[in-house]
Amino acid sequence: MINPLLELKEVSYKNKNNFTLNKVSLRIQSGEKIALLGKSGAGKTTLISILNGTLKPNKGRIKLFNTEFDKLNLYQKSKISTIWQDLRLIEDLSAEQNVNCGLLAKQSFLFAFKNLLNISSFNKAHQYMQVCNLKKSIFSKNIRKISGGQKQRVAIARSLIQESNILLADEPFNNLDPKLTSNIKNLLLITKNKNKIKVPNTTLIALHRLDLLDGFNRIIGMKNGEIIFDLEKNKLKKNHLNKLY
Amino acid sequence: MNKLKLNSSSITFLPILVCIPIAYELLINFHIGGIELFKEFIISAFNPKINNEIIFTLVKRLNETIIIAFFSWLISIIFGVIFGILSSEIFYQILNLPIFLKRFLNLFLTFIRSIHEIIWGLILMQIYGISFSIGIIAICIPYVAINAKVFSEQIENINLKTIESIKQINGIKSSTLITLVWAPVIETFKNFGLYRLECAIRSTTVLGLFGVGGIGTSIFLSFQTLNFQELWTYLWGLAFLIIISKELLKKFNLSNTSKKFLTSFVIALFCISLFSLSFFVYFIFNKNAIPFNSINNLLISNFNFISYDFLKLLLETIVLCLLSTGIAISFPPIFILILNNKVGITIIRIISFLFRLIPPPVLILILLMFNDPSISLAATTLGLHNAAITSKLLLANLHNQDNKQYIAMKSLGVSKRSSWLFGIFVKQANSYLAYCAYRSDIIIRETAILGVIGSVGLGWQLQESLSSFAWEEVIVILFFYSSIAIIGELINGKIKSNLT
Numbered sequence: 001m002i003n004p005l006l007e008l009k010e011v012s013y014k015n016k017n018n019f020t021l022n023k024v025s026l027r028i029q030s031g032e033k034i035a036l037l038g039k040s041g042a043g044k045t046t047l048i049s050i051l052n053g054t055l056k057p058n059k060g061r062i063k064l065f066n067t068e069f070d071k072l073n074l075y076q077k078s079k080i081s082t083i084w085q086d087l088r089l090i091e092d093l094s095a096e097q098n099v100n101c102g103l104l105a106k107q108s109f110l111f112a113f114k115n116l117l118n119i120s121s122f123n124k125a126h127q128y129m130q131v132c133n134l135k136k137s138i139f140s141k142n143i144r145k146i147s148g149g150q151k152q153r154v155a156i157a158r159s160l161i162q163e164s165n166i167l168l169a170d171e172p173f174n175n176l177d178p179k180l181t182s183n184i185k186n187l188l189l190i191t192k193n194k195n196k197i198k199v200p201n202t203t204l205i206a207l208h209r210l211d212l213l214d215g216f217n218r219i220i221g222m223k224n225g226e227i228i229f230d231l232e233k234n235k236l237k238k239n240h241l242n243k244l245y
Numbered sequence: 246m247n248k249l250k251l252n253s254s255s256i257t258f259l260p261i262l263v264c265i266p267i268a269y270e271l272l273i274n275f276h277i278g279g280i281e282l283f284k285e286f287i288i289s290a291f292n293p294k295i296n297n298e299i300i301f302t303l304v305k306r307l308n309e310t311i312i313i314a315f316f317s318w319l320i321s322i323i324f325g326v327i328f329g330i331l332s333s334e335i336f337y338q339i340l341n342l343p344i345f346l347k348r349f350l351n352l353f354l355t356f357i358r359s360i361h362e363i364i365w366g367l368i369l370m371q372i373y374g375i376s377f378s379i380g381i382i383a384i385c386i387p388y389v390a391i392n393a394k395v396f397s398e399q400i401e402n403i404n405l406k407t408i409e410s411i412k413q414i415n416g417i418k419s420s421t422l423i424t425l426v427w428a429p430v431i432e433t434f435k436n437f438g439l440y441r442l443e444c445a446i447r448s449t450t451v452l453g454l455f456g457v458g459g460i461g462t463s464i465f466l467s468f469q470t471l472n473f474q475e476l477w478t479y480l481w482g483l484a485f486l487i488i489i490s491k492e493l494l495k496k497f498n499l500s501n502t503s504k505k506f507l508t509s510f511v512i513a514l515f516c517i518s519l520f521s522l523s524f525f526v527y528f529i530f531n532k533n534a535i536p537f538n539s540i541n542n543l544l545i546s547n548f549n550f551i552s553y554d555f556l557k558l559l560l561e562t563i564v565l566c567l568l569s570t571g572i573a574i575s576f577p578p579i580f581i582l583i584l585n586n587k588v589g590i591t592i593i594r595i596i597s598f599l600f601r602l603i604p605p606p607v608l609i610l611i612l613l614m615f616n617d618p619s620i621s622l623a624a625t626t627l628g629l630h631n632a633a634i635t636s637k638l639l640l641a642n643l644h645n646q647d648n649k650q651y652i653a654m655k656s657l658g659v660s661k662r663s664s665w666l667f668g669i670f671v672k673q674a675n676s677y678l679a680y681c682a683y684r685s686d687i688i689i690r691e692t693a694i695l696g697v698i699g700s701v702g703l704g705w706q707l708q709e710s711l712s713s714f715a716w717e718e719v720i721v722i723l724f725f726y727s728s729i730a731i732i733g734e735l736i737n738g739k740i741k742s743n744l745t
């Protein structure tokens with residue numbers, strides 16, 4: 001059996017008094033495109049936060065590249081990138097400075113310093129921003145002065161520039177119009193390299209909209225902090241979705 | 246009968262009650278011995294001495310003031326940022342360091358912040374003699390700690406989720422840290438750091454009164470010889486310097502600077518911080534500190550600090566703080582309420598500018614022309630000086646506030662003053678009180694200056710002990726000064742957090 005890229009074993013997470021995740025087990029193989037479905041409060045964001053190491057589970061084990069998460073070095077951990085539901089961009093910095101922050105794992109301290117002084121190279125950031133349908137006119141604009149949809153794409157460009165192996169995304173199509181949603185979804189799910197940029201070949205995306213399930217090959221349904229189904233896309237039936245909503 | 250309920254607005258006006266005991270004591274001690282001198286002082290304001298010799302001295306003294314103030318400001322900002330980062334939780338969170346180090350550093354910073362720059366100046370002057378470096382170091386010591394507190398508070402406000410998202414990129418820790426703290430540091434520098442230059446100019450002037458040099462020394466010498474025309478030449482020169490420095494700094498905009506300039510600016514900052522650190526170390530360890538015999542002498546104290554006299558001085562200092570704070574809080578809103586028209590506001594602006602301009606030690610010497618030294622006189626001086634500062638902030642905030650409610654109330658036939666009170670001031674009362682709580686921290690520290698000049702409180706005892714090189718007494722007084730300031734800071738912190 002091939003070792004999974006990312007593995008969760010009996011993971012539980014308790015928030016104050018309630019379990020937001022309860023004995024969740026999951027194996028993610030390289031190349032999988034996973035859609036994570038569930039109502040608000042089902043535990044999707046908690047699961048993503050545990051998968052990227054932001055939250056530490058109360059019980060259970062997490063392995064990345066067959067190594068316990070706590071034993072990974074910074075370089076190994078940087079192989080996971082995340083698009084957060086609430087974007088979590090740095091206000092007061094420009095759009096291109098925010099995208100360059102995605103390079104922190106691969107660059108030196110001097111790069112971080114030059115980025116903040118606005119004297120670093122932004123070529124790579126611009127390449128990724130263009131791929132995310134961002135116009136040149138907003139590259140140097142302060143993040144506070146751009147629209148919600150533009151911020152969303154800045155956050156996507158920041159996570160793509162990390163050139164990670166696994167992309168975790170929490171409702172990344174919020175704030176985007178139908179055309180942009182389609183473009184960005186294709187960008188995240190299709191690894192064919194039209195734009196000479198590297199896109200993670202393993203993706204887990206939390207979604208609310210069922211009309212966006214095309215292109216995924218695995219669907220996971222969550223309810224009350226538990227995985228209630230985990231199946232291939234072509235095996236998904238209406239009754240599965242009825243259990244969720 | 247209805248119960249009395251206090252809100253922020255009424256709490257702002259209530260401290261005016263401190264004027265009853267103050268007015269009583271001032272009336273008892275009133276004399277007209279110096280009324281002629283006072284007249285001469287006022288007339289000289291409009292007729293300052295202007296000739297080649299005094300202009301030359303003025304320029305020379307202003308240069309000295311600029312050098313001391315600018316370097317102490319710059320160094321205290323650089324090290325304020327460094328210590329601000331070191332004393333914020335995010336630093337220990339990202340570098341995985343034990344949090345007790347933060348607590349230890351905070352305690353140390355609280356101690357050095359609690360002692361006014363004048364006291365540091367007096368101590369250093371007694372140990373090392375008078376020099377420019379003393380002025381810079383004396384200002385830098387508490388300023389670094391004050392700046393560090395402000396920068397650290399702003400860094401602590403970084404959104405937890407932003408911290409998580411940048412940490413999740415898993416860059417090297419130093420890169421993660423600088424990326425997160427950069428924006429709040431720059432923002433605080435723009436909003437607070439630039440204003441600190443004005444404070445540094447004032448502190449340099451006050452230190453000058455005690456002999457460090459700069460315009461303060463000339464002001465004090467002119468006052469001692471009762472040469473008021475010369476005194477006003479120096480005071481107007483100081484006013485010019487403060488206004489010019491403020492205008493220049495307003496034009497300083499980091500975001501519009503060229504990349505070359507920005508790089509040179511950062512390199513210059515780095516060099517200054519290295520130079521100042523090495524100079525400080527050299528200064529402390531290589532200078533001849535004759536009176537500072539040994540640490541043992543300092544720690545073995547036979548000073549009777551529970552004596553009646555000492556407790557009286559301690560109590561006087563606390564009363565002085567309370568009375569001055571009462572004036573500083575209540576005077577600005579009351580005078581704006583009474584003189585609520587364009588002419589009245591202009592008069593308030595001019596008077597408050599003058600009270601900010603004239604250093605408190607000079608102000609108390611002027612008031613001593615027709616009053617005997619007392620706590621009330623010291624409290625009036627300190628209160629008026631600080632009321633001038635709180636009124637500046639209050640007027641600026643009132644000016645920026647929308648006046649829809651004021652117009653609505655006036656349209657209902659409510660009087661102009663009541664409309665101002667309920668339509669405009671009520672909205673500002675909370676933030677004004679929160680600022681006053683911060684201001685009272687400064688008042689506690691400033692009691693030292695008034696104590697030295699006005700013969701009240703611990704400041705006076707400190708001056709006596711320093712003059713006689715009684716280091717054991719100095720240590721005990723510093724301990725009590727620091728304790729009062731720290732307790733005051735804790736109480737004011739609680740008040741501020743309840744208000745905001």
